Amino acid sequence: DAKTTQPPSMDCAEGRAANLPCNHSTISGNEYVYWYRQIHSQGPQYIIHGLKNNETNEMASLIITEDRKSSTLILPHATLRDTAVYYCIVSPDGSSNTGKLIFGQGTTLQVKP
Amino acid sequence: GAGVSQSPSNKVTEKGKDVELRCDPISGHTALYWYRQSLGQGLEFLIYFQGNSAPDKSGLPSDRFSAERTGGSVSTLTIQRTQQEDSAVYLCASSLTAGPSYEQYFGPGTRLTVT
Numbered sequence: 166d167a168k169t170t171q172p173p174s175m176d177c178a179e180g181r182a183a184n185l186p187c188n189h190s191t192i193s194g195n196e197y198v199y200w201y202r203q204i205h206s207q208g209p210q211y212i213i214h215g216l217k218n219n220e221t222n223e224m225a226s227l228i229i230t231e232d233r234k235s236s237t238l239i240l241p242h243a244t245l246r247d248t249a250v251y252y253c254i255v256s257p258d259g260s261s262n263t264g265k266l267i268f269g270q271g272t273t274l275q276v277k278p
Numbered sequence: 279g280a281g282v283s284q285s286p287s288n289k290v291t292e293k294g295k296d297v298e299l300r301c302d303p304i305s306g307h308t309a310l311y312w313y314r315q316s317l318g319q320g321l322e323f324l325i326y327f328q329g330n331s332a333p334d335k336s337g338l339p340s341d342r343f344s345a346e347r348t349g350g351s352v353s354t355l356t357i358q359r360t361q362q363e364d365s366a367v368y369l370c371a372s373s374l375t376a377g378p379s380y381e382q383y384f385g386p387g388t389r390l391t392v393t
Contacts, residue, residue, distance in 0.1 A: 197378045208282075208369050208384030209321070216379075252321075257378040263334045264376045265311060268321035 168192065168255045174273045177247075183240040185272050187253030190234045197256050198229060199266070200238045202249040209252065209268075212238065243276045250274075280304065282385035284370050290391045291360055299355045299388045303372030310353050311373075311382060312345060313337075316366035324368075327353060328376050360392045 170188040177183040189198060200212040213220055213227045215236075220227045226239040240247055252271040256264060283302045291297050303310050312324040323337040327347045338344070342361075347353040357364055367389050371382040 195378070199381070203321075208371075208386050211381040211383065214379070214381065262377055263326045263328075264309060264373060264378055264380060264382070265323045265326050265334060265337075266313075266321075266382065267323065268313075270320060 168267070169253045169269055171251075171253050171269065171272045173270065174275070176275050176277055177240075177243045179245060179276055179278050180242055183238075183243040183247065183274055183276070185238040185240075185251050185253075185274065186235065187238070188235045189253070189255050192233050192255050195257070198227065198233075198236050199254040199256055200225070200227065201252045201254065201266070201268075202247075203252070203271075204246075204249040212251075243274075245276050245278065248274060248276045282370055282372055282383050284368075284385040284388050286388060287386065288389045288391075290393060293362060293392055294359055296356065296358045297360055297390065299357075299368050299390070301353045301355070301370030301372075301385060303351065303353070303370070304383055305351075307372035307374055307383075308350060309373045309376040309380070309382075310347060311371045312353070312355050313369045313371065314366040315369060315387070319366075321369070324355070326376065357390075360390075362392050365390055365392045 199214040201209040203209045215227045229236045250271040310327040326334040342358045345355045367387040369387045371384045373380040373382045
């Protein structure tokens with residue numbers, strides 16, 4: 166079972182910031198928080214990941230709370246092309262070090278004009 | 279550079295036939311993963327390769343499913359005696375090596391339809 170909880174859907178106005186929350190209250194010390202997204206009919210796309218510190222790249226920012234029990238993915242200026250299902254994943258899964266990803270249901274983000 | 283490629287992009291087969299799905303990972307990536315995505319189950323892990331070895335096959339749903347990887351590169355997922363419940367999109371991903379701090383790059387998938 167996925168170790169994360171996300172809202173099933175969210176809307177965002179084009180040009181505004183999209184803030185996608187994720188709860189991972191059972192996360193352990195060696196587990197990373199990953200975000201992937203899947204645009205309709207495409208394979209999942211890596212966005213960003215982090216362990217303890219906040220992270221930023223050209224796509225998004227990841228804010229992880231100090232207790233690491235939740236995080237927020239921020240798309241600073243959402244465009245229509247950001248409409249997708251966003252998956253928050255905790256990895257590794259248990260004691261495995263294979264890097265396999267356990268996907269939940271994700272959040273469907275709809276960016277509206 | 280080239281990403282992960284998969285072939286065929288679409289496959290329609292009759293129940294009971296065998297199918298082979300191919301994955302070409304990114305050059306130099308030692309870890310390779312197979313997932314499948316079906317309407318009722320979402321995205322689920324099938325098998326993981328490190329080099330040519332498969333240390334984790336825990337997601338293969340039955341013994342009709344098998345996979346191999348040769349030369350540390352191309353991988354083939356074989357489904358024998360296909361059933362209608364095997365209909366899904368089969369996705370392959372690769373990463374530089376295995377581990378939680380390495381992102382995975384996904385291919386476009388193979389859509390399998392069993393009639």
